[in-house]
Amino acid sequence: AGPPGTRQLREAEEAAPVFQYAGKAARRKDRVFVWGFSYSGALGIPSFVRPDAGWKKPRRIQPTPYRLETEEKISSAACGYGFTLLASNTRDITKVWGMGLNKDSQLGFQRSRRDQTKGYEYVLEPSPIPLPLEEPQRTRVLQVSCGRAHSLILTDSEGVFTMGNNSYGQCGRKVVEDEIYSGSHLIHQLKEFDSRVVQVVCGQDHSLFRTKKGSVYACGWGADGQTGLGHYNITSVPTKLHGDIAGVNIIQVSSYGDCCLAVSDEGDVFGWGNSEYLQLASVTETTQVNVPRHLPFKIGKVKEAACGGTGNIVLTEDGNVFVWGYGILGKGPNLIETGVPEMIPPSLFGCSDFSPDIRVAHVRCGLSQFAALTNRGELFVWGKNLRGCLGTGRMEDQYFPWRVTVPGEVVDVACGVDHMVSMVRSFT
Amino acid sequence: LNAAPGRAPRQQIRFLPAPAPGGGGAVELVPARVPVLADHPLVRGPRFRKLKIGAGHRLDVKASGVFVLGIGHGNKLLTDLYNCHLTKVYTVGGLFGKATDDFSDMGNLVEKTTFDHITREKLERILAVIQGTNHKALLMYSNIDMKTQEAYELAVKGLIRPMGKSPPIITAVRCLQFALPEFQLEIHCLHETQQYLRKMVHEIGLELKSSAVCTQVRRIRDGVFTVDDALPRTRWNLQSIQEAIQNCQLKVETELEKTLG
Numbered sequence: 001a002g003p004p005g006t007r008q009l010r011e012a013e014e015a016a017p018v019f020q021y022a023g024k025a026a027r028r029k030d031r032v033f034v035w036g037f038s039y040s041g042a043l044g045i046p047s048f049v050r051p052d053a054g055w056k057k058p059r060r061i062q063p064t065p066y067r068l069e070t071e072e073k074i075s076s077a078a079c080g081y082g083f084t085l086l087a088s089n090t091r092d093i094t095k096v097w098g099m100g101l102n103k104d105s106q107l108g109f110q111r112s113r114r115d116q117t118k119g120y121e122y123v124l125e126p127s128p129i130p131l132p133l134e135e136p137q138r139t140r141v142l143q144v145s146c147g148r149a150h151s152l153i154l155t156d157s158e159g160v161f162t163m164g165n166n167s168y169g170q171c172g173r174k175v176v177e178d179e180i181y182s183g184s185h186l187i188h189q190l191k192e193f194d195s196r197v198v199q200v201v202c203g204q205d206h207s208l209f210r211t212k213k214g215s216v217y218a219c220g221w222g223a224d225g226q227t228g229l230g231h232y233n234i235t236s237v238p239t240k241l242h243g244d245i246a247g248v249n250i251i252q253v254s255s256y257g258d259c260c261l262a263v264s265d266e267g268d269v270f271g272w273g274n275s276e277y278l279q280l281a282s283v284t285e286t287t288q289v290n291v292p293r294h295l296p297f298k299i300g301k302v303k304e305a306a307c308g309g310t311g312n313i314v315l316t317e318d319g320n321v322f323v324w325g326y327g328i329l330g331k332g333p334n335l336i337e338t339g340v341p342e343m344i345p346p347s348l349f350g351c352s353d354f355s356p357d358i359r360v361a362h363v364r365c366g367l368s369q370f371a372a373l374t375n376r377g378e379l380f381v382w383g384k385n386l387r388g389c390l391g392t393g394r395m396e397d398q399y400f401p402w403r404v405t406v407p408g409e410v411v412d413v414a415c416g417v418d419h420m421v422s423m424v425r426s427f428t
Numbered sequence: 429l430n431a432a433p434g435r436a437p438r439q440q441i442r443f444l445p446a447p448a449p450g451g452g453g454a455v456e457l458v459p460a461r462v463p464v465l466a467d468h469p470l471v472r473g474p475r476f477r478k479l480k481i482g483a484g485h486r487l488d489v490k491a492s493g494v495f496v497l498g499i500g501h502g503n504k505l506l507t508d509l510y511n512c513h514l515t516k517v518y519t520v521g522g523l524f525g526k527a528t529d530d531f532s533d534m535g536n537l538v539e540k541t542t543f544d545h546i547t548r549e550k551l552e553r554i555l556a557v558i559q560g561t562n563h564k565a566l567l568m569y570s571n572i573d574m575k576t577q578e579a580y581e582l583a584v585k586g587l588i589r590p591m592g593k594s595p596p597i598i599t600a601v602r603c604l605q606f607a608l609p610e611f612q613l614e615i616h617c618l619h620e621t622q623q624y625l626r627k628m629v630h631e632i633g634l635e636l637k638s639s640a641v642c643t644q645v646r647r648i649r650d651g652v653f654t655v656d657d658a659l660p661r662t663r664w665n666l667q668s669i670q671e672a673i674q675n676c677q678l679k680v681e682t683e684l685e686k687t688l689g
Contacts, residue, residue: 020542022637332580354600
């Protein structure tokens, strides 16, 4: 009966049903995103390696963030050299999942379904790692860390569990000659420290433990001085470090390759280990430093430090980011190496007159990549784009900080050699 | 315009016959300055019969705000200003709870949703993500090789901008007012259309698990011209137009020199 008049339109509008998509108590969801090289299984998505449908092709590289479905909220993640560990601080029996390379049992013993006596060498899906806990329903896993072929799991009341390759004593137990690590059930437990361990860090073939009292213990390979114990030999029992950090309350330790950095509560930076790439050139000309040395940088109070294979990055209290070392450092293609920290301009992280309160909150390092998280939850990456690990969607190296588009607010990120894992919270 | 005093008529020197001094009859040629008859207003006619007026960036029928026009020789400056690719600033008003087919509040209703779970914090998070992805698009469409040192220096200064054709890019968004169900945003953008901004309001509503329509789009700045330079309807007369042209001349010249060199 003719076109509807304004009054009829208004009445129809008021009578229309109202849909509710999110109630008042809608919570933000926690998700995990992965990207990088997938053939090792480190991304945890089996259909990339063994497609489950005939038309799908195996995906060698995932260039942009891809959602990984997990059963529990993941509170800590670590990327090793071709494998990943995810940990949740739940009280359930299953607290840690692992995926990727398992040739040295760095993911524990994963019983093969085809042959009950053998274990899997490549784990394509996040599989639970059985830990020999005394009170499995009370202990919580605080943090995990992965090195080249070994991994460390930190619990709140039962010390540190180590598994994987022990040819250099990096698992904290005596080196057994001709030990076969593949398919091994052995998970070693470390409890003898001066106080509770609050942070575990894996270097390439060594392990660092930071205790509540502020002291640092190390074990593993020491040919580059990365154990910091004053010699270049292997250590198979965690031993306390002295040198310039004796008596200093260390609040953070970091390592990924053969160089180590420690940050004290006063904002000083200490370093030891490999210095072939000018990482410790500010204190010494030698290429190896086997005792922790204080690095006299005049950049302000340091809040966080991260070590990569050839480059180092620190974050100061006022939110500035400094890089030094060798490689793509993030200040354009002209800056290849420097022994003195150089600041990355905050405007590259989105800070401008329009939004002046953007600050970098965390810094992380992979083997030749850097990642920075801002207080708004944005993730910036730069460095060598090895097999798509930067997550930018392109395969080229990135010479200055570039945003990674993640559908959510990035809470934490773990960088590996050729893949990265991020813990993200959805927006609404 | 035609009533204003025009150019003075050209003068010429002609030799006119004039009576010779002393003695009638003999005629002498005397030089005299006389106006050229061809320049006489009755011969020439009115000075302006048509005016060439060109328009700057488009403005919708449903939108309002600054609209740049060029008159006469100013049309050439219009093309130069277009090639400068300067950002435009809009205030966009939105309303939560409704979704329509043309994204504005005058369209046909598609859906109604609840919106009481929306907070200013959630909205600002979404705006931060929009800014982030558009910043990436800004760098990608500017067609500069990311591997060079000069790309790094421009990125540090924030001067990278697409200098050719590109899809709409938003350089900055900010929430000015937030009072459920209404909100107002300030958007700085490049190469956009007003319908794109309305679509963006709709998509913000979808991201927040609700729906939104756009109630108002107002351009408050177009390159160098702001609302203060613009003439409202009541001042559309010759005097104010001439004043406005003079005031903006310097600004336009400096901007063109800075960008196009």
